[in-house]
Amino acid sequence: MILFVLKRVALTGLMLFGLVCITFTVSNVAPSDPAALAAGPDATRDMVETIRREYGLDRPLPEQFVRYLGGLLQGDLGRSIVTTRPVTQDLARYFPATLELVLLSMTLGVLVGVPMGMVSAVLKNRAPDHATRFVAVSLVALPAFWFGILLQLLFSVQLEWLPTSGRLEVATPPPPPLTGMLLFDSLASGQWATFGDALSHAVLPALVLSFPCLASILRVNRAEMIEVLGSDYVTAARAHGISRLRVVCVLALRNAMLPTLAIIGLRWGWMLGSTVLVETVFDWPGIGLYAVSSAIAGDFKPVMGVTLLIGLNFMIANLIVDILYGVLDPRLRTAP
Amino acid sequence: MSATRPSFAQRHAATLRQLRFYAWSFGRSPSSMLGLAIVALFFALAAFGPWIVPYPLDATGAMNLGNRLKPPSAAHWFGTDEMGNDLYSRVILATRTSLWVGLTIVGAATVVGVPLGIAAGYFGGAVRAAIMRVTDVFLSVPGIVLALAIVAALGPGILNGIIALAIVWWPGYVRLVEAKALALRNEPFVEAARAVGASHARILAVHILPNCTSPIIVKASMDMGLAMLAAASLGFIGLGAKPPAPEWGAMISVARTYMPNWWWYAVFPGFAIYLTVLGFNLFGDGLRDILDPKSSRG
């Protein structure tokens, strides 16, 4: 097991290197001068040069690459030209917000997707099943950016039930920072009002972000459940007089956990990535918004940082899922 | 002797029976049929759009500022946009852009991904290790973020968007095909072919590739919708088609500032995206149920 983990970690390092190569190449294919943007519209050429020197942009690309790699080994992702701050600091500032959103969405996706998938499977090919599948496909097909805006207009602008954007009301002081995730921090410090405030801000973006994930979980659970329900051991369980409810809810659910887990692992990185759209719509100050604003400014260190962070997350999530698989699936537990 | 020659139906009885079975299964699912209908409509609109819309010039840079932001009416079914152009015409004409985007991305991803996947699965060993490691790296890249970076670097425009999305799309096909090819490699008929000295090329072409087509077709049909959605997302962030060419994502991107008072501007293009992606997904879902029933996974 330990050897397996070590091997995976080494592999992850290798993959990260590949990722760095890709993002670095992508970032430098086009002539772009972020220094000019940072210097301001009126800056003279030598002022732009000052900035370019400061950020090492005047060096040849291979040298920049080697320097970036060197920095990376020390946990340094370079500096954002736009915010002038180290990318790691910016990420530390924005990542908790994204994490909060993704965790909330995942929870939503699991809590809604798993039961819906089960119901759909039990009532296979009947009206509720068709309806559920239609909803599932719809959730994938809905453009998040568009539907997010519609929801925002409905719940925030027309009905005024929910706040429009941001993470907290302007005058609500944030809870003492612990994780940076407001929901968590406010709970940890017992600030219920702040928790409610943060939750009311997070509901819509989390909902929109959860849709594709929810659909995936639903679909997988339905498929798995159909397979399990059709399996011999369920037939056997039924033949032994175990009630259908218990067969569905306990036995089959346990089997459904594994693929759900796999989906969460797969979707984890994916959802971090799709925060790009949702955070833009809801002004959620997370890494997605950070990536978009940096990309549009031609500021590539943050974009690379975000890409690496998400890639790393993806790899770690898969590693964890693999390990959890081993824990949860007795067939793999004793396997070498 | 022509009289005794078996008819077409007789010669292909097994195939026809299979096809009849597919059609029967497909037709039994209302959602699949709905998907088929939407996809058919989408193709029809893409093909005949310019001849059926009332104001075809509105997609090529016409301006009618006196007619800005008019609500839906008999003259303008979907209303008009901020340049006074007919939204119905622009939404319909954008199907062609979307179709092109979807086909190109999926086509490119298939062309790159399938051969790599087959090579990885069939040859195994170092070839497989190399291909799959690279694939894994690309798979771990958050697609939309990488696309964002690519488009931000290359500049916006449909072509750059397509390039960006194709770059992040192919690894899925490698994974899919690799698993299938790996399984097929050890099938008796492949071993038999190898035993009688068939060349790699022949085995790949005759035995491996045809047996991979079902999942590829299923994935491609699902991906059509998703690729269009991804392209629209890029359009929304401001990295979409060049004006004046109509493109749904870009239209929403502009239209969102006109919400909610000029709701029609954003609602119709958004609904068009939704319908199209829904159609392709339902269609693909239906195809999967009949062609590849074992793999109804995420």
Add this chain to the structure above:
Amino acid sequence: MTALLDISDYRLAFDGFEGRAHVLDGIDLRVAAGESVGIVGETGCGKSVLARSITRLVDTPPGRVLSGHIRFAGEDVLAMDQRALARLRGHGVAMIFQDPMTYLNPVFSIGSQLIDVIRAHDRAAGQRMRPRVAARAAAAEVLGAVRLPEPDRLLDRYPHELSGGMRQRVLIAMALTGTPRLLVADEPTTALDVTIQAQVLRLIGELVAERGLALLLISHDLGVIGALCRRIVVMYAGTVVEDADAAALFDRPRHPYTRGLLAAVPDLARPDHRARPIPGHIPNLLAPPPGCRFHPRCPLAVARCIAEKPALREVDGRRVACHRAEDIAA
């Protein structure tokens, strides 16, 4: 006295692509308490569907009961509500299945699965479910009853950690946790090694004898059935074609199909005897042949066989469904 299990004119079809498949076509079968009956037939003849029908495990749809009834101890199985069904499954009819690997849930321990069954039986019997700890003791006991060593340790193990024979014993144990009166064993040994087969068969025989159970043993293997059953029912394409004492059947098959079946078995004791497969194919159940379903493959078929479906009738101390039963020389 009524039979323990009484199936009469039971007709079951599956609706699917290309129409309706008539899988069981007028089954008549009685099993008395304590009786051991074997059902034999080629794959696809409907014997497993019949076995599942006894405890209503066939899903409807796609299945559809066209006629007939199934009674267990006088009760109409087809009319039972969920509760009665649970009682039937726990305390009336127990089933063991073909592949012990797939019939055990891979992600639960043996103990957990046994305990679930025990508790379900408690509930079906209208008693309070005993706590899991108490059920565990019962589970260990029942494992011991199927001659499994170290039952306590076994409870914590998972199906994949057991050998095929052990798994089948676990399944048998599971079947015996309640107080069944009829044991339905659907190809219980098919997936096992030959050496293990004999052990499992012996175990089943002993358990049936010990507990005075009726046994319905389903197999395509005449040898297996012959080892345990006094009476043999031969099925072909959804119909019972012959129902006779084992000895009589082996000795003097009265149905051409039975004869073909016996001829197809290689006999190691008589090396000169050559196994002869039955020519032709199993009929398409979507459009079964008119009259006798066996007639296209029957060497003795006459016009009447095509025109008229033969009923099960008493011939030579047994029941046969063949117009020409009398013509078949012993």
Add this chain to the structure above:
Amino acid sequence: MTHFTIGRRSAIAAGVGAAGLLAADPARAFERDGNRKIMVFAGGQPVPVLDPHVRYDWSTRMIQQSVYDALAKYVNDPPQIVPWLAERWETNADQTVWTFHLVGNAKFHNGDPLDAEAVRYSFERGLRLNKGVAWMLKDVLAPEAIQALDVRTVRFTLTRPMPSFLTFIPLWFIVNPKQVQANVANNDWGEAWLTTNAAGSGPFRLRRFEPQSIIHLDAVADYWKGWPQGEQRRLSGFIYRIVREPAARRALLQRGEADMITEIPADDFEQLKTARGIRPADHRGMTTFAITMNTTKGPTADINVRKAIAHAFDYDALIQIHNGAATLMTSPFPEAIPGHVQVPGMPRRDLDRARQFLAQSRFASGGFELEYVHVQGLEDPRRIGLTLLNSLQPLNIRVNIVAQPWPTMVSRGSRAETAPDMVSVYVTPVSTDPDVIAGKYHTRAHGNFWGMHHLTDQQVNAWVDAARVETDEAKRNQLYADIQRRVVDLQPEVFGMLANRRWLMRDHVRGFAYCPLRLTGEIDVHPMWIDAA
């Protein structure tokens, strides 16, 4: 620790746990802090870097102006420079030596006195960092040439006469040297620290700085300059809320969660300006919009093609796109710049003349395509691109509309060979110095975004060079008039329009005063207050 009494918010927040999402109470329209009010202002642009010597754009400047002071300040329309940290100043005859006398009572937020050394330090810091504001003075002022003569006197000795020196002074904010020096890391002049912290003396101090979402300022109770609206009325604080979606900003204003918003789409403005409880502010801006043409390559190198384009362009559409809230340029200079003249014969749409010009060019029958580049994400330039495309159709000239990120566009435009045929360019003068505008057409400008025309005209060069050191106002104005006429004649750009600057505020907002020399959405918070019970 300040306590907020925020009725509705707390209710909502407390209730949300039970999904108690109350409907809005329309009566609530501002944040309260005891008897005082906190004004909430919403705009779309973040404030990534607060350092006053490193960055300035409208949102950044607004916060900088609130937490820092400069020697002087721009106020009013037309703009005036009024004394601020300096109570008076004088200059010598050739305007090379400038002496500023500071007020005696100014102090930083931490209590340190704001003395001449702080001023000297701040100017030196700006010059040494060579970022942000440095370009304004770096050519004429060496760091060594700034002297703190005594506690209240600072002298700047310039290397050449600079009549416009004073126009830049309001843009150089004074930082507290002690605080900055205490936070220096790696010889960075405290740059890293000042990015998210402030060391100022302004009317507000930084309370919470979240560059991408919220900047919360607290009013300085004993602000040395006092409060023009009176101590009773002054705000308790100011919140700048970054809300990127215009629709969301609008919703905030309508719901009363923001007291004032900016960056409002023209159509929204039309709808809301008459809405109940909302008051518009609509003022002629100083930002020129022009379509800059590459004068060195392609068809646009031909002056007749440029003139044909300028005469084919639909100027009315420019105004229509802004719903009338724009004025056409009457010269390359905005009206508010000293020396502006109305240039006769500014091109207006006249297709016949356009065709004549085209006929005189080497591309008489058109048939070519021109690239029009605008900054990605900006809506107005995109629409103007569509207008251009439409306008040039009669000349048989195709237009390829390309959106590019600003850095890419600038990078391309910095060299004549790669500069696009046409680029949309907004120029916002930060001071009233006409040299900045005139300099756009000097060869020096090549490489800057406003120099993407790559125009080289010796006459213009000579006049610009002469005007910038001419201390006689009449002569200087004459030179600028000549430059304006000459530039129009050379047509390096399609001279477009000046879009109005617009805000919407709740009708309880008081003290808003427009000054064209602030940047687009910027407001001066110091005199503002909220008039409500």
